[in-house]
Each structure stands twice: as C-alpha cells, then as structure tokens.
Amino acid sequence: MHYLPMFLDLRGRRVLLVGGGEVAARKLELLLRAGAAVRVVAPRIDARVAALARTAGAELVERRFESVDLDGTWLAVAATDEPGTNAAVAAAGAARRVFVNVVDDLERSSALMPAIVDRSPVIVAVGTGGASPTLARRVRTLVEAALPERLGALADLSARWRSRVRAALPDTAARRRFWEQVLDGEIGRRVAAGEAGDEALGAALGRLRDADPATPPRGGGGEVWLIGAGPGDPELLTLRALQLLGRADVVLYDRLVPAAIVERARRDAERVFVGKESGQHRTTQDRINALLLEYARRGLKVARLKGGDPFVFGRGGEEIAMLAAAGLPVTVVPGITAALGAAAATGLSLTQRGVAQALCLVTVMGAAAEALDWRALAAPHQTVVFYMGVAELPRIAARLIAQGAPPDRAALIVERATLPDQRTICGTLSDIASRAAAAGVAAPALLIVGAAAHPPARAAIFAAVGTAATDQLED
Numbered sequence: 001m002h003y004l005p006m007f008l009d010l011r012g013r014r015v016l017l018v019g020g021g022e023v024a025a026r027k028l029e030l031l032l033r034a035g036a037a038v039r040v041v042a043p044r045i046d047a048r049v050a051a052l053a054r055t056a057g058a059e060l061v062e063r064r065f066e067s068v069d070l071d072g073t074w075l076a077v078a079a080t081d082e083p084g085t086n087a088a089v090a091a092a093g094a095a096r097r098v099f100v101n102v103v104d105d106l107e108r109s110s111a112l113m114p115a116i117v118d119r120s121p122v123i124v125a126v127g128t129g130g131a132s133p134t135l136a137r138r139v140r141t142l143v144e145a146a147l148p149e150r151l152g153a154l155a156d157l158s159a160r161w162r163s164r165v166r167a168a169l170p171d172t173a174a175r176r177r178f179w180e181q182v183l184d185g186e187i188g189r190r191v192a193a194g195e196a197g198d199e200a201l202g203a204a205l206g207r208l209r210d211a212d213p214a215t216p217p218r219g220g221g222g223e224v225w226l227i228g229a230g231p232g233d234p235e236l237l238t239l240r241a242l243q244l245l246g247r248a249d250v251v252l253y254d255r256l257v258p259a260a261i262v263e264r265a266r267r268d269a270e271r272v273f274v275g276k277e278s279g280q281h282r283t284t285q286d287r288i289n290a291l292l293l294e295y296a297r298r299g300l301k302v303a304r305l306k307g308g309d310p311f312v313f314g315r316g317g318e319e320i321a322m323l324a325a326a327g328l329p330v331t332v333v334p335g336i337t338a339a340l341g342a343a344a345a346t347g348l349s350l351t352q353r354g355v356a357q358a359l360c361l362v363t364v365m366g367a368a369a370e371a372l373d374w375r376a377l378a379a380p381h382q383t384v385v386f387y388m389g390v391a392e393l394p395r396i397a398a399r400l401i402a403q404g405a406p407p408d409r410a411a412l413i414v415e416r417a418t419l420p421d422q423r424t425i426c427g428t429l430s431d432i433a434s435r436a437a438a439a440g441v442a443a444p445a446l447l448i449v450g451a452a453a454h455p456p457a458r459a460a461i462f463a464a465v466g467t468a469a470t471d472q473l474e475d
C-alpha cells in the first residue's frame with residue numbers, strides 16, 4: 001500500500017491554497033465544504049474564487065506565494081499553472097512537514113485527493129495512487145450507483161442511537177445483530193422511503209430489552225444462505241449474493257468458486273473450503289451438512305457458496321432439507337448456471353428461433369446415465385448441455401449417434417466458461433471427443449450439443465453483439 005487513506009478533520013483549521021484560477025476554485029469549494037479556514041494566495045484571483053471566498057469568509061492574499069504563507073497551516077494545495085510555483089510550494093511544505101497536494105502532479109504531492117462519493121456522513125474515497133484519475137472516476141460512478149440515495153439518513157439515525165443501543169446491548173455480537181436487523185429490515189426500508197426511523201428503532205430496542213434473556217431467539221439468530229456464485233466471473237454475481245457475502249460470519253465455499261469471489265466476503269469472516277473433489281482433502285456431503293448445522297446453531301450467519309446455481313446439479317435441495325429438519329432458516333439466492341455463462345461468452349443462443357425449441361441440462365455422472373432417455377436427448381431442434389461430462393465424452397457422443405443423432409451435429413466444449421482462461425473447442429459429435437483429448441480439456445467444462453452451437457450460427461450472433469461477448473470465435 002503506497003498511500004494511507006485517511007479522513008481529515010479540517011474544521012476551523014488553516015489550509016493554504018495557492019492559485020486563483022478555475023482549478024483553484026474547485027479545490028476551494030471542496031475545502032470550504034469541509035469547513036477549513038482557507039487562505040488563498042495568488043497574484044491574480046478570478047471572480048469565482050473571490051466570490052466563493054467572500055461568502056465563506058476565506059482569506060484572500062493577492063501576491064505571489066512566499067514560504068511564510070505556510071506558517072500555521074495543516075495542509076497546502078498548489079493549484080497554479082506555473083510548475084515553478086507549484087514546485088516551490090511542495091519544497092516549502094516538505095521543509096515544514098506540511099502535507100502538500102499539487103494538482104495533477106503526483107511526483108510533487110505528499111497528499112493525493114481521492115475521487116469521492118458524498119452521502120454525508122458516509123463518504124467513500126477512491127484513489128488509484130495517481131495511476132489513473134479516469135479509472136478512479138469510473139469506480140466512483142459504480143459506487144455512486146450501488147449506494148442507496150438515503151444512506152446518509154441511515155447513518156445519521158445510527159449516530160443518534162449509537163450510545164443508547166450500546167447501553168442497552170452490552171454484548172458486541174448482540175449489538176451487531178441488532179444493527180444488521182435495523183439496516184437490512186423494516187427500519188432500513190422506512191428510512192430509505194423518507195421516514196426518520198427513530199420511533200421504529202426505539203420500539204425495536206425496547207422489545208429486545210424486555211425480552212426474556214433466558215429464551216434466546218429461535219435458532220439463536222443463526223441461518224444459512226445458499227448462494228449461487230455464478231460460473232466464475234465475479235462480475236456475474238447477483239447484487240443479493242454480494243450483499244449477503246458482506247454480512248456473513250462464515251463462508252463455506254466449493255472448489256468451483258474462485259478466490260476473487262470468496263474475497264468479497266467480509267474481511268473478518270471465517271472462510272472454509274469444502275471442495276469435494278480435491279484429492280486427499282475430500283470433504284463429504286455429510287461433513288458439509290454437519291458444518292452447516294454446527295455454525296448455524298452457534299447463531300452465525302452462514303453463506304454456503306456454490307458454483308453456478310444452487311439448484312442446478314448443486315445438491316442444494318439436500319442441504320435445505322437437512323437444515324429445515326433442524327429448524328434452521330434457509331434462504332436461496334439463485335446464481336447464473338454454467339450453461340448460461342458459457343452461452344453468453346460464446347455467442348450461443350440456446351433457444352434460437354427455428355433452430356432449438358428446447359433447452360436441456362443434463363448430467364451423466366454415475367448411475368444416473370442409465371436412467372436418461374438417450375433417444376430424447378438425440379432428437380433434433382434442441383440444445384443439450386452436459387454437465388460434469390469431461391471423462392464421459394466418447395460415451396456421450398457414441399450414445400447420441402447410436403440413438404439417431406447425425407454424426408455431424410455441432411458439439412461445443414466450453415472449459416472454464418467466463419473465467420480469464422476460458423477455452424472453447426468446436427467440432428461435431430463424431431470428432432469432439434478426440435479434439436477434446438488432443439486439447440487436454442479438464443473440468444470444469446460443459447459439452448453443448450445442437451445446431452445452435454454450430455459456428456456459423458454463433459458467428460452471426462457474435463457479429464450482432466459485437467464486443468459484448470468476451471471471446472473471439474476460435475475454431
């Protein structure tokens with residue numbers, strides 16, 4: 001970390017601003033908003049700077065910068081278009097141990113001004129260490145869009161009640177749970193809709209205080225969120241998945257969930273890897289079930305992160321049944337299943353009109369393969385997506401052909417769909433297995449069979465969506 005982000009209390013503190021033009025005006029406005037006692041020094045001071053200074057009572061000094069201007073200041077900003085003057089301010093600041101921000105001059109600055117989102121008292125500051133102000137602004141726009149408009153009101157409400165809540169709930173964990181309920185529940189919604197929220201918060205606190213401490217709330221507050229993490233690209237997480245990850249006490253994640261997604265969990269959340277096919281560290285489903293129960297019964301918020309969607313070959317149903325039998329609340333958050341991620345990333349319109357009227361998601365793992373209706377899977381006018389089929393490729397292709405599928409039917413393998421190292425291998429039922437073997441395809445990969453996977457069909461879609469799709473047609 002090259003720079004330490006920090007919030008400065010500038011109220012009533014002397015700040016020197018050198019410069020009297022347009023850039024100086026912008027900085028002056030910001031410094032005045034923070035309540036600083038600003039002294040503006042410049043030989044020529046624009047009307048806008050002068051007007052701002054007059055209304056806020058800033059001091060104007062109409063001459064060139066001199067080192068003594070730094071006397072008694074906490075911070076200085078050099079915003080002139082003269083490199084010599086800016087350098088002089090930086091040097092004088094360094095000699096006096098005063099932090100100096102030189103606008104658009106990383107080398108000379110000992111302090112950088114971040115891009116900010118202001119929902120006071122909530123302020124988000126974004127910096128790129130000077131690498132790219134454009135990128136910082138882009139991030140700011142994203143944050144701006146993600147934050148509720150009335151976030152500031154919610155923070156003000158919390159500030160008004162903080163000491164009272166602390167007195168009523170001395171236990172830190174209980175207090176955190178209370179505040180989470182306030183922010184995520186009815187009270188948060190009311191504040192978002194424009195109410196003050198004080199009355200509702202007072203009532204909720206009263207109810208908690210009056211509750212019999214000998215009878216803890218049902219489940220002790222513990223619950224499990226079964227969250228679909230999508231096919232791999234962290235940007236394909238849902239907003240709800242992201243929100244819950246930020247609240248979970250413990251995160252149990254599968255082998256298919258990349259580190260970049262697990263990273264999005266709260267910083268102090270416990271992270272537990274429960275990948276099933278990870279060599280000698282095999283975690284059985286029984287063990288996973290036991291862990292889920294154990295954490296939730298301790299009153300923790302447990303995020304169970306699964307690749308793709310929890311209900312598509314994710315054994316989500318079994319975990320829910322077990323938790324429900326134990327009386328623990330469960331929430332399911334859908335995720336983008338691998339087939340949808342792969343389709344978007346390869347320009348494959350799964351139910352293209354006139355080409356495929358049905359979409360079938362299949363797995364051939366274990367004994368399940370025998371129970372499948374292979375004649376139906378071999379039928380035309382559909383797209384069939386095989387999950388977990390890498391080792392079975394030759395048998396899948398042979399069975400489909402034996403049941404009447406033409407050997408030249410299009411077949412596409414998408415390995416590690418939506419991840420930076422995604423690969424696609426294109427062929428037909430007759431050669432896809434040998435092509436995959438030659439390319440060394442490994443799990444996770446999907447086999448997609450049907451005319452919609454045919455390269456010309458995908459090329460047409462690629463041409464239409466342009467750069468929105470992430471992969472070029474490789475084949």
Ligand code: SAH
Binds near residue numbers: 311339
């Ligand atoms: N619940 C998951 C599927 C779990 S089964 C979902 O909805 O996507 C595991 C199989 O999913 C893998 O063997 C592979 O066939 C497929 N899979 C998961 N992620 C994938 C990815 N990024 N690219 C290709 N296939 C993937």
